[in-house]
Amino acid sequence: MTSTTTFTTEQLDAFGAELDELxxxxxxxxxxxxxxxxxxxxxxxRQLEVAGRVMFYVPPLWPVAVxxxxxxxxxxxxxxxxxxxxxxYDWMGDPGLNSRMYEWDTVCPSDQWxxxxxxxxxxxxxxxxxxxxxxxxxxxxxxxxxxxxxYLGNPVYAFLLMLFFExxxxxxxxxxxxxxxxxxxLADNKPLYPGLLRKIRRQAxxxxxxxPALTGPLFPLTFVGNATANLVRNIWAFNIIFCGHFPAxxxxxxxxxxxxxxxxxxxxxxxxxxxxxxxxxxxHLLTGNLxxxxxxxxxxxxxxxxxxxLATEVREICDRYGLPYNTGRLSKQLFxxxxxxxxxxxPDRSSTSRQPERVAERAxxx
Amino acid sequence: xxxxxxxxxxxxxxALASPHGVDRYLEQVNPMWAAHEVRARVVDVHRExxxxxxxxxxxxxxxxxxxxxxxxxxxxxxxxxxVPGARRTTRVFTISSPDSRPGxxxxxxxxxxxxxxxxxGVSRFLVEQAPPGQLLHLSQAEGQFxxxxxxxxxxxxxxxxxxxxPVMSMLRSLQRRTxxxxxxxxxxxxSPDHQIFAAELAEIRRxxxxxxxxxxHPELGDPALSPAWLERLVPGYRDVPTWxxxxxPLVEAVGAAYDGSDxxxxxxxxxxxxxxxxxxxxxxxxxxxVIVPNSGHGLLEQAEAAGLSPEFGCRMGICFxxxxxxxxxxxxxxxxxxxxxxxxxxxxxxVSAPVGDCAVDL
Numbered sequence: 181m182t183s184t185t186t187f188t189t190e191q192l193d194a195f196g197a198e199l200d201e202l203x204x205x206x207x208x209x210x211x212x213x214x215x216x217x218x219x220x221x222x223x224x225x226r227q228l229e230v231a232g233r234v235m236f237y238v239p240p241l242w243p244v245a246v247x248x249x250x251x252x253x254x255x256x257x258x259x260x261x262x263x264x265x266x267x268x269y270d271w272m273g274d275p276g277l278n279s280r281m282y283e284w285d286t287v288c289p290s291d292q293w294x295x296x297x298x299x300x301x302x303x304x305x306x307x308x309x310x311x312x313x314x315x316x317x318x319x320x321x322x323x324x325x326x327x328x329x330x331y332l333g334n335p336v337y338a339f340l341l342m343l344f345f346e347x348x349x350x351x352x353x354x355x356x357x358x359x360x361x362x363x364x365x366l367a368d369n370k371p372l373y374p375g376l377l378r379k380i381r382r383q384a385x386x387x388x389x390x391x392p393a394l395t396g397p398l399f400p401l402t403f404v405g406n407a408t409a410n411l412v413r414n415i416w417a418f419n420i421i422f423c424g425h426f427p428a429x430x431x432x433x434x435x436x437x438x439x440x441x442x443x444x445x446x447x448x449x450x451x452x453x454x455x456x457x458x459x460x461x462x463x464h465l466l467t468g469n470l471x472x473x474x475x476x477x478x479x480x481x482x483x484x485x486x487x488x489x490l491a492t493e494v495r496e497i498c499d500r501y502g503l504p505y506n507t508g509r510l511s512k513q514l515f516x517x518x519x520x521x522x523x524x525x526x527p528d529r530s531s532t533s534r535q536p537e538r539v540a541e542r543a544x545x546x
Numbered sequence: 547x548x549x550x551x552x553x554x555x556x557x558x559x560x561a562l563a564s565p566h567g568v569d570r571y572l573e574q575v576n577p578m579w580a581a582h583e584v585r586a587r588v589v590d591v592h593r594e595x596x597x598x599x600x601x602x603x604x605x606x607x608x609x610x611x612x613x614x615x616x617x618x619x620x621x622x623x624x625x626x627x628x629v630p631g632a633r634r635t636t637r638v639f640t641i642s643s644p645d646s647r648p649g650x651x652x653x654x655x656x657x658x659x660x661x662x663x664x665x666x667g668v669s670r671f672l673v674e675q676a677p678p679g680q681l682l683h684l685s686q687a688e689g690q691f692x693x694x695x696x697x698x699x700x701x702x703x704x705x706x707x708x709x710x711x712p713v714m715s716m717l718r719s720l721q722r723r724t725x726x727x728x729x730x731x732x733x734x735x736x737s738p739d740h741q742i743f744a745a746e747l748a749e750i751r752r753x754x755x756x757x758x759x760x761x762x763h764p765e766l767g768d769p770a771l772s773p774a775w776l777e778r779l780v781p782g783y784r785d786v787p788t789w790x791x792x793x794x795p796l797v798e799a800v801g802a803a804y805d806g807s808d809x810x811x812x813x814x815x816x817x818x819x820x821x822x823x824x825x826x827x828x829x830x831x832x833x834x835x836v837i838v839p840n841s842g843h844g845l846l847e848q849a850e851a852a853g854l855s856p857e858f859g860c861r862m863g864i865c866f867x868x869x870x871x872x873x874x875x876x877x878x879x880x881x882x883x884x885x886x887x888x889x890x891x892x893x894x895x896x897v898s899a900p901v902g903d904c905a906v907d908l
Binding site for chain 1: 558561562564565566570571574626628630633634635636
């Protein structure tokens, strides 16, 4: 769907007010159910993790152990870690679920990720030149990124990023593409090294030395098993996350368009810049509710378990305002992402053609 | 048990449990198992004072985890409890039982705070609703309001209302040690029915060696605290090591009577009114977009007066729950008098008063 609806300022303000009201309603309703929910998810995650580690002692259970450990990492990174670090559960007053203190089971240090994600990505969502999640510095995912022969490798880079996703996330803040372009110096990265190295060391020690060593002669099997669990999590997370902002129909924005944004305009950009994935309740849980990327971008600090119920209301509001709501099956969304990766590996057919999805028209005064 | 604790606290265990830590796994099995954190279960709740129309007072007996390092008489502890609604709230309470060792049971004597927001505060929950077995989250024991290792020959305890808790802890500790020196114990309460630990104090008065117990009820005609009265009770009182605790008017009166003497140690139960001494300039609450003229009161009070609801805990600078970022400006710590003008500084807003212009991320 294209997004060329023009809006009056009043309409945008009304749109923003309706979403604000929705948000306040949920905040007032937060309580026992939300707390019990996240505690249950945490309990299951810990159980899956311990079970996985223990099952490595029984070689025939190796595939089950890998599955259990993979699930525990997926739950920890997505439904728990990502959401907790957004401050969704800070209201509980539990230091174990506090955004300032939570550290997640992946090589990227929490504080560095919070900066690049909570701050940069969520503030400047899909603004080309500011949101570094567009392409992550190594891919060409938008027509407005000028083509270079380097991008012929787009599919290869995407594939490698998928396999090593947790490392891509960890190194994201080093802004390698900006160092190569001369916009950032190596010295700027120095403050990040201690935290990064410490986290890498702890994760590597745990997964690739200590737990394998604890299984004695089964060291190689456990080592490979832990690596496989990390790989499974990488692949899953990569695919879900790439479906968040890259499927066909998602808009990007220019910096000029987004200066002095009103609240309504901010909501508008978040809506147009995100895409959902349909699925079962279990699917939503396993994606950390990133399958509700739209709701997440509209309300990043509301507990993600609320997104499915919010989606009904958000969709209804979008219908009334004639706004697009990008959603589809996983296979459909993934396919359009893969198409995009391949298409942008090649130079544009015509340098003057403008894809209708690229830029969203901003509001015009009534 | 010792071996288990050593193993659980080891660096190897921490490395295996990285990044969450051992406690996050132990608590899934049994919340009373902990390697670093401190928790406790409520074992007993005993009403001390129950006067109709007045906030009740109760003593809670707590069984802590083995990570509890014990306490010295007079110290307090931060207590976090999940009040209904699933929000964990932390408040500070003084320990009323005598000195304890690691893992020992101890007691808190708590009066319900009638001014708690929403009528559902921690103290009300603990006194009126907490069932035996209720889990609490604790800090280690904290506080400098303690007896010295060498207890002087004559000590004077002055307290009012629920301020009796730390000095009662001290009195009980001294009794357990069969202290040979002289203790003067003065307490102010609304009436005999409001007297906490009435039976125990009556027993001490009857049989205690060297302990003078004076229980006074100024609202019923007993003399109020004054330098003259103190002098008659304890001649040369300004040189007698004294521990005083209670509501602000009492503590301020004691402070005035002692006129700067070193012998006095004070503990406030409610924080002192941060006086409007250095009003002037503006306080800007950046995240809310609210700007108010600076009244000189603490930032927490000024924020609440401006209609904001910042997080807070003990409201006296102990628990750090209210920590907020002061973007710029000078603040004075009302407890220590220290001033600081650093930009982007985390301050405890309950005990920080702006000096001139100030901007806070609230």
